[in-house]
């Protein structure tokens with residue numbers, strides 16, 4: 001794949017039209033884009049959460065002629081899980097991304113475009129193509145070890161699994177988890193090196209182990225992201241290297257259509273009361289806001305906990321759906337060194353005897369990313385995440401350096417280290433959602449379904465084709481924005497649940513105890 005810097009790190013941007021006064025550049029107006037005092041009360045819509053889903057829902061309402069809304073967020077800027085962090089020693093700092101950094105799938109010719117890719121281009125995000133499958137060095141618990149053939153086989157195996165899954169979906173077969181599927185298809189990895197390769201295809205994008213991941217859903221998300229002939233965007237991954245942060249694309253978009261009196265920042269929602277007349281939202285700071293409608297875009301991890309109290313409590317079908325999808329872990333650990341000593345590919349894959357132990361390394365010092373930064377990062381996912389999040393910095397550094405010294409025995413100590421902890425963050429409670437084999441499309445319908453025609457839901461987890469990803473959040477924000485606008489404009493107000501999720505075939509009669 002070609003490596004191309006799409007835009008230079010242009011910080012000063014051109015004039016914006018619309019609600020923003022002439023002569024103010026986007027970056028300046030962003031600085032001024034703060035809350036204008038107490039927000040209006042008794043609006044038509046309260047949008048709870050100012051991440052990708054919330055801001056795109058707000059924009060969709062605006063496009064439908066509805067501006068009587070307020071966006072509430074616990075943070076003091078928009079972007080949600082898109083969170084940048086200046087990392088490194090003074091004088092050598094680089095803006096790294098604690099959360100997402102890749103636009104997964106772009107556009108193939110004039111095919112289907114990833115809307116996040118379009119948004120990034122609109123706002124001149126500085127980004128580079130990331131060659132995740134072609135620029136990679138291999139290591140195992142003995143040191144450097146070239147198992148690139150096993151890696152190629154693992155790509156093949158995953159693709160084969162997606163093809164057979166396609167037939168399974170068409171034939172309405174019962175889903176399996178991916179461990180079962182690999183085994184059934186005669187492709188189960190056996191060695192630690194093969195495990196690491198499979199990890200890269202499965203756990204790295206889906207965050208959980210094959211046994212925790214749906215065969216069918218992982219196949220269709222892969223297709224709808226990367227495979228144009230199967231409805232996807234393209235096989236290209238673009239990485240943000242923008243010093244304004246990846247979140248800039250959401251923040252700049254908000255500036256384009258929102259007014260500062262539609263913002264309520266720095267307020268954590270504590271309870272949401274709903275009935276067939278409307279909603280009341282209480283915040284920790286003491287706001288009592290009423291509205292006709294509320295849109296909840298909090299992560300499914302937040303909904304699984306008691307951070308936000310819903311009154312009345314969710315009906316059974318909603319509770320089942322919310323708890324049937326997993327909010328999975330994903331941590332990036334950043335290390336800065338005075339000098340680089342590692343691979344000159346973009347990625348490094350490390351196969352430990354323990355699957356999932358500090359396996360995926362990325363050189364941010366690579367010439368296409370942040371040359372001279374001295375930064376390398378390592379990623380852990382799934383069940384390893386809560387483990388690394390409870391380590392203190394010394395313990396974490398010792399563990400990570402033990403692995404790095406397996407790869408490079410003479411590696412010095414890092415000058416700086418940083419871990420992005422998501423599982424322990426009460427605003428997220430994990431990184432993003434993953435479908436297990438027991439989560440079925442009916443559950444997804446029930447995640448989306450609204451309550452009493454006034455409490456609505458959207459976010460990455462409610463996306464059928466792109467769960468977990470930014471485009472999933474974007475498209476769900478758009479979907480729900482259109483539905484709410486339609487309701488306000490006199491149309492249908494119910495997004496109905498499937499209250500009868502049952503097996504396609506009855507259980508054997510000798511199991512049916514009378």
Ligand SMILES: Cc1cc2nc3c(=O)[nH]c(=O)nc-3n(C[C@H](O)[C@H](O)[C@H](O)COP(=O)(O)OP(=O)(O)OC[C@H]3O[C@@H](n4cnc5c(N)ncnc54)[C@H](O)[C@@H]3O)c2cc1C
Nearest residue numbers: 049051052053074080081099100102269459460468469470
């Ligand atoms: C480490 C990591 C890496 C990722 N990598 C990628 C990637 O490379 N590519 C990709 O496409 N996707 C990636 N993702 C996923 C992507 O970040 C999400 O799909 C997307 O940001 C979700 O947007 P959302 O609007 O659904 O939710 P959110 O962004 O979570 O928005 C919800 C908002 O609600 C707010 N909130 C929560 N609780 C409350 C409360 N009680 N009161 C008030 N406000 C509250 C939060 O502050 C947040 O702003 C990654 C995520 C993580 C964590």
Ligand SMILES: *[C@@H]1O[C@H](CO)[C@@H](O)[C@H](O)[C@H]1NC(C)=O
Nearest residue numbers: 012013014015026122123124
């Ligand atoms: C993005 O950059 C292009 C070319 O430099 C410029 O024409 C355009 O106005 C910029 N757009 C924004 C929103 O800054």
Ligand SMILES: *[C@@H]1O[C@H](CO)[C@@H](O)[C@H](O)[C@H]1NC(C)=O
Nearest residue numbers: 021024028029030031032033
């Ligand atoms: C916007 O903020 C800048 C400083 O960040 C300030 O100089 C300018 O006056 C502000 N403009 C408006 C319209 O408030």
Ligand SMILES: *[C@@H]1O[C@H](CO)[C@@H](O)[C@H](O)[C@H]1NC(C)=O
Nearest residue numbers: 137138145146147148149150
């Ligand atoms: C690893 O092996 C592959 C094929 O077996 C070969 O093409 C590649 O050059 C090797 N890489 C290194 C770094 O030796």
Ligand SMILES: *[C@@H]1O[C@H](CO)[C@@H](O)[C@H](O)[C@H]1NC(C)=O
Nearest residue numbers: 153154156157158160186187
């Ligand atoms: C994938 O399928 C092709 C065609 O059936 C087969 O030749 C190949 O061996 C399979 N690859 C793996 C890893 O199973």
Ligand SMILES: *[C@@H]1O[C@H](CO)[C@@H](O)[C@H](O)[C@H]1NC(C)=O
Nearest residue numbers: 162163165166219220223230
């Ligand atoms: C994924 O795409 C492949 C290739 O186009 C196709 O054969 C398969 O049926 C698709 N799988 C699913 C689950 O859609």
Ligand SMILES: *[C@@H]1O[C@H](CO)[C@@H](O)[C@H](O)[C@H]1NC(C)=O
Nearest residue numbers: 075076077265266267284285
């Ligand atoms: C957020 O609110 C708290 C009080 O709840 C206040 O102390 C803090 O300064 C506020 N932060 C910002 C950035 O406004």
Ligand SMILES: *[C@@H]1O[C@H](CO)[C@@H](O)[C@H](O)[C@H]1NC(C)=O
Nearest residue numbers: 038041042286287288289290
């Ligand atoms: C909003 O209006 C409701 C009544 O309509 C009132 O109970 C509540 O206190 C108001 N909240 C604020 C912040 O003014």
Ligand SMILES: *[C@@H]1O[C@H](CO)[C@@H](O)[C@H](O)[C@H]1NC(C)=O
Nearest residue numbers: 280281282286287288289290
């Ligand atoms: C919030 O406002 C509503 C509507 O006026 C009112 O019924 C409710 O008691 C208020 N709740 C609190 C905690 O102030």
Ligand SMILES: *[C@@H]1O[C@H](CO)[C@@H](O)[C@H](O)[C@H]1NC(C)=O
Nearest residue numbers: 390391392393394395396398
């Ligand atoms: C980290 O934890 C270890 C083991 O519990 C402890 O010995 C050490 O003092 C801790 N270090 C810091 C900096 O807290």
Ligand SMILES: *[C@@H]1O[C@H](CO)[C@@H](O)[C@H](O)[C@H]1NC(C)=O
Nearest residue numbers: 089337338339412413414415
């Ligand atoms: C890195 O360089 C800084 C500044 O020269 C120095 O203080 C520090 O000791 C060095 N760190 C290591 C691990 O060599």
